[in-house]
Amino acid sequence: xxxxxxxxxxxxxxxxxxxxxxxxxxxxxxxxxxxxxxxxxxxxxxxxxxxxxxxxxxxxxxxxxxxxxxxxxxxxxxxxxxxxxxxxxxxxxxxxxxxxxxxxxxxxxxxxxxxxxxxxxxxxxxxxxxxxxxxxxxxxxxxxxxxxxxxxxxxxxxxxxxxxxxxxxxxxxxxxxxxxxxxxxxxxxxxxxxxxxxxxxxxxxxxxxxxxxxxxxxxxxxxxxxxxxxxxxxxxxxxxxxxxxxxxxxxxxxxxxxxxxxxxxxxxxxxxxxxxxxxxxxxxxxxxxxxxxxxxxxxxxxxxxxxxxxxxxxxxxxxxxxxxxxxxxxxxxxxxxxxxxxxxxxxxxxxxxxxxxxxxxxxxxxxxxxxxxxxxxxxxxxxxxxxxxxxxxxxxxxxxxxxxxxxxxxxxxxxxxxxxxxxxxxxxxxxxxxxxxxxxxxxxxxxxxxxxxxxxxxxxxxxxxxx
Amino acid sequence: xxxxxxxxxxxxxxxxxxxxxxxxxxxxxxxxxxxxxxxxxxxxxxxxxxxxxxxxxxxxxxxxxxxxxxxxxxxxxxxxxxxxxxxxxxxxxxxxxxxxxxxxxxxxxxxxxxxxxxxxxxxxxxxxxxxxxxxxxxxxxxxxxxxx
Amino acid sequence: xxxxxxxxxxxxxxxxxxxxxxxxxxxxxxxxxxxxxxxxxxxxxxxxxxxxxxxxxxxxxxxxxxxxxxxxxxxxxxxxxxxxxxxxxxx
Amino acid sequence: xxxxxxxxxxxxxxxxxxxxxxxxxxxxxxxxxxxxxxxxxxxxxxxxxxxxxxxxxxxxxxxxxxxxxxxxxxxxxxxxxxxxxxxxxxxxxxxxxxxxxxxxxxxxxxxxxxxxxxxxxxxxxxxxxxxxxxxxxxxxxxxxxxxxxxxxxxxxxxxxxxxxxxxxxxxxxxxxxxxxxxxxxxxxxxxxxxx
Numbered sequence: 001x002x003x004x005x006x007x008x009x010x011x012x013x014x015x016x017x018x019x020x021x022x023x024x025x026x027x028x029x030x031x032x033x034x035x036x037x038x039x040x041x042x043x044x045x046x047x048x049x050x051x052x053x054x055x056x057x058x059x060x061x062x063x064x065x066x067x068x069x070x071x072x073x074x075x076x077x078x079x080x081x082x083x084x085x086x087x088x089x090x091x092x093x094x095x096x097x098x099x100x101x102x103x104x105x106x107x108x109x110x111x112x113x114x115x116x117x118x119x120x121x122x123x124x125x126x127x128x129x130x131x132x133x134x135x136x137x138x139x140x141x142x143x144x145x146x147x148x149x150x151x152x153x154x155x156x157x158x159x160x161x162x163x164x165x166x167x168x169x170x171x172x173x174x175x176x177x178x179x180x181x182x183x184x185x186x187x188x189x190x191x192x193x194x195x196x197x198x199x200x201x202x203x204x205x206x207x208x209x210x211x212x213x214x215x216x217x218x219x220x221x222x223x224x225x226x227x228x229x230x231x232x233x234x235x236x237x238x239x240x241x242x243x244x245x246x247x248x249x250x251x252x253x254x255x256x257x258x259x260x261x262x263x264x265x266x267x268x269x270x271x272x273x274x275x276x277x278x279x280x281x282x283x284x285x286x287x288x289x290x291x292x293x294x295x296x297x298x299x300x301x302x303x304x305x306x307x308x309x310x311x312x313x314x315x316x317x318x319x320x321x322x323x324x325x326x327x328x329x330x331x332x333x334x335x336x337x338x339x340x341x342x343x344x345x346x347x348x349x350x351x352x353x354x355x356x357x358x359x360x361x362x363x364x365x366x367x368x369x370x371x372x373x374x375x376x377x378x379x380x381x382x383x384x385x386x387x388x389x390x391x392x393x394x395x396x397x398x399x400x401x402x403x404x405x406x407x408x409x410x411x412x413x414x415x416x417x418x419x420x421x422x423x424x425x426x427x428x429x430x431x432x433x434x435x436x437x438x439x440x441x442x443x444x445x446x447x448x449x450x451x452x453x454x455x456x457x458x459x460x461x462x463x464x465x466x467x
Numbered sequence: 468x469x470x471x472x473x474x475x476x477x478x479x480x481x482x483x484x485x486x487x488x489x490x491x492x493x494x495x496x497x498x499x500x501x502x503x504x505x506x507x508x509x510x511x512x513x514x515x516x517x518x519x520x521x522x523x524x525x526x527x528x529x530x531x532x533x534x535x536x537x538x539x540x541x542x543x544x545x546x547x548x549x550x551x552x553x554x555x556x557x558x559x560x561x562x563x564x565x566x567x568x569x570x571x572x573x574x575x576x577x578x579x580x581x582x583x584x585x586x587x588x589x590x591x592x593x594x595x596x597x598x599x600x601x602x603x604x605x606x607x608x609x610x611x612x613x614x615x
Numbered sequence: 616x617x618x619x620x621x622x623x624x625x626x627x628x629x630x631x632x633x634x635x636x637x638x639x640x641x642x643x644x645x646x647x648x649x650x651x652x653x654x655x656x657x658x659x660x661x662x663x664x665x666x667x668x669x670x671x672x673x674x675x676x677x678x679x680x681x682x683x684x685x686x687x688x689x690x691x692x693x694x695x696x697x698x699x700x701x702x703x704x705x706x
Numbered sequence: 707x708x709x710x711x712x713x714x715x716x717x718x719x720x721x722x723x724x725x726x727x728x729x730x731x732x733x734x735x736x737x738x739x740x741x742x743x744x745x746x747x748x749x750x751x752x753x754x755x756x757x758x759x760x761x762x763x764x765x766x767x768x769x770x771x772x773x774x775x776x777x778x779x780x781x782x783x784x785x786x787x788x789x790x791x792x793x794x795x796x797x798x799x800x801x802x803x804x805x806x807x808x809x810x811x812x813x814x815x816x817x818x819x820x821x822x823x824x825x826x827x828x829x830x831x832x833x834x835x836x837x838x839x840x841x842x843x844x845x846x847x848x849x850x851x852x853x854x855x856x857x858x859x860x861x862x863x864x865x866x867x868x869x870x871x872x873x874x875x876x877x878x879x880x881x882x883x884x885x886x887x888x889x890x891x892x893x894x895x896x897x898x899x900x901x
Contacts, residue, residue, distance in 0.1 A: 001521045018765055033541070033579070034541070035579045035880060036577055037577055037579030037580060038574075038575075038576065038577060038578060038579070038580045041572070041580040041582075042580070042582060044570065045530075045531075045580070045582050046530065046531050046539070046541050046542075047527050047528075047529075047530020047531045047539065047541075048527075048530070050530050050531075050539050050541070051530055052528065079545065099499060103477070110525070110526060110527040110530075111525045111526050111527075111584065111822055114524075114525040115525075119524075119525060120521075123521055123524065123525075125527075126523065126524025126525055126526070126527050126528075126529065127524060127529065128529050128530075128537060128538055128539075131527060131530075135473055163476075184524075186508070186512060186516070186517035186520055186521075187503070187504075187507060187509060187512060188520060188534070188600075188601055188604070189503055189506070189507045189533075189604060190500070190503060191520075192535070192537065193500075193503075194497075198469050199559045200498055228474060231474055232472060232473065232474040232477045232726065233477075235474065235477035235478045235480070235726075236477040236480065236481070238479035238481055239477065239730070240484075240729070240730070240733060242481070242484060242485040242488060242489075243484045243485070243488055243730070243733060244487050244733070246485070246488040246491075246492050247488055247492055247495075249490060249492065253499075254607060254609070255535060255536055255606045255609030255610075256536070256537065256604075256606065257503065257506055257507045257535070257604040257605060257606055258499055258503070258602065259499055259502055259506065259828075259829060260505075260607050260835065261495075261828055261829075261835050262495075262499075263607065264741065264744060264835065264839055265495065265834070265839070267740070267744070268737055268740040268741050268744065269737065271736075271783050272733055272736050272737060274732060279729075280521040329609060329611060330611060332536040332609065332610075333533040333535075333536030333537060333538070333540065333544065334540065335540055337540070338540055345578075377497050384501075395535075407469070407612075407614050407615075408610070408611050408612060408614075409611070410612070411612065412613045412614075415612045415613070415615050416614065417543070418542070418543035418544065418614060419543065419579070422579075444551065460614045471721060471724065471873075472723050472726055473722060473724055473870075473873075474724035475727065476724035476726040476727055476877060477726040480726055480727065480729075483850075484730065487846070487850060491843070491846060498828065504827060520783045617867060622785060624784060624787060627780060627783055627784065627787075628780070631776060631777065631779075631780035634776045635773055635776060635777070636733050638769055638772045638773055638776065639773075640771065641765075641769065641894070641898055642766065642769040644898075654898055654899070655898075655899045655900075658894035658898040658899060659894065659899070661894070662799070662890050662891055662893070662894050665776070665890045666887055666890050666891065667722060669779060669883055669886060669887050669890065670883075670887070672783075673779050673780070673783045673879075673883050673886075674722065674879075674880055674883045674884075675722045675783075675786075675806045675876075676722070678718050678719070678720055679719070679720060679722065680719055680721060682739070683721070683728065686732065687735070687887075690735050690739055691887070691891070693739060693743070694738070694739055694742045694743070695891055697743045697746040698742060698745075698746055698770060698891065698895035698899060699747065699899065700894075701745075701746035701747075701749040701750050701756075701899075702749070702899035702900075704749075704750050705749065705750070705753040705756065705757070706752070
């Protein structure tokens, strides 16, 4: 750690990991409910568990992004954070608001929550991923503004590198597009249309800028490759991501009431969406190949390089298999979508946040890296998590194929109903639950690596003062 | 010799390409928004339909069901439930719909359960109106079959 | 050095003039059912020739890394044959 | 590098323009290829729509636009040669390129206007959806091309030639040729390949 104020990243990272564990727990509940329909009913109905699962994901990823920003911006700008105090205040505001929201989901029926938080004044609740009460949304906007102010002031004072400029653009975009979550017209199609401006333009737009800049930062630090080289690749990759991703939004506008030309635009542009992910993979591996130093933190490098592979598979390959309109006609809203969602989110965003935590956490604790013994456990946990997530994805894909073949493709009268199809898929759901448990084991191994790191602290390379 | 792959060009592609495609997206959005009223029959979007949509949201129906293919995949698609369960007859559908919601949860052991939402008759009617209106949106012929 | 320039520009000028002539010839083709087939074939051939010249001489990919040149040629071939096949299919 | 050698006989493996741009151009060509291939499929399944749709278009407008773009390509290729030889004519050739682009833009706008006033639009039928999507997307590329050429011509005139001028002018030219290449395939497919 070169700058004192980088330390504010610590609570953000710790809270992110905590929420990650919560997300996994609720994932297991959901996986069980897919098999035993009345599991935990009526205490935790499926919709509540799912809401908690997905909202925790978003909240912890954002928390990880903020932590990553607080960690890397002082180092990139070469000056202390504008106000570490503000970062701490915002952390508590964010953590308390987030926790209260989750408690709200779990303790009262959703309709009651809507009523007590005054949803009728400005209705924004009850839309997928945007279930947060309106006051929570307002809170998110306030935290985001404070955060952007803090980071923006730091960048204005310090060195402006490509990495921190791209990062701040991504964060700014994240905040701007979130504003569309306050727009909820009574026309369903219009509502859905602009709902995607939050969801798609986040995950296939501005979040990729954040992903790219964090990845570029880790690669510069661990490989010692010339900044110029990394930066031009960063520009090119995110440029390609925007070129394909912006009009690629069209692949969500096939069957929700929007005009039919979106069938063309969505298919054509999302067909080239795997390209930036492919380039990212090639980029990461060629940088590692050209490395000029051996960084002791092998675990962080494993996270970063594995991230590009899994992102390419999840966002690139699994996105492509159901993105063309004629295919999507049959797969839209099936378990195929769930398969793609799981691998893409894990590969692109979960892994990059875990990569930066893996890189930054030892440094925040005064070490170059964790001890070799701790890294061994951590790298094993990466393998377990990646393989389990691949298994979940393959099984959900199989579930989706069954669903499409039984429920969608056959003619009316021959096709079986939704619930009957789900009954057919139960064996696959069992296997998926097992894979989910394996993933949980991976998460615990990851946590165990922190314990090992603490115990073997003396074997870890110390951080040179002002290195 | 000049550089073959320059940061300047990569930056121009990022800013130029990003702006170019975002502008195209805005232009297409403008066109979409102008033709949507016809495709979704906005003239039939009554106060009841709007109230139904609010009820749909306040009870987080999207947490289990899909609507026009978006949502959770735990319970059936409801974008065409008016056709599937109401045979496109409003009176039949409303009778079926309110009986169904009042009978929830079924309590059959091991089966997926739908919570009891305690909606009154007016609310049930408006929610049904919303689903009826939704089923008439021009969705480019989706879903492929009646089973959704 | 001067002679090299002249050769290059002369070649470009000729190709440009021939491409313009080809385009104008298309305009003069009679639009009758009898000529539908020749028109399709002729316009496809003209498009191919123009594309090859653009790629090789205007873009100067004749001596570029062969992979890039092949990719562009493949692009030209695929798109031209797609539209031509569709047109021939119809007639 | 020996400049003269490169001019007379460009060495094998020489890439004109910036490599970053070529990534972009290939992606763009990919998009157009999918669009064109998709339209071919639509044409096979709805031949009648293409037949009636193509009859409505104005072949002369297509011919003028093709001449304009080919001439633009010629001018910009000459401009690159002039930049290499430090000839002051480069600026004029770039301006001429932009002018051909403006001819294209005017004709296309007239064409759009007359089609729209006759009631044909993006939503008319499958043919016109394709026609407007593909040509408007291409049209925006021409507009962008004119802007890029003008910006570069101005920079060249103001700052003079520097060690990056050759690469920059080659990049500008490569973009323009790409736009031209796409039109060369679209033009017969839209105006002349009637069944």
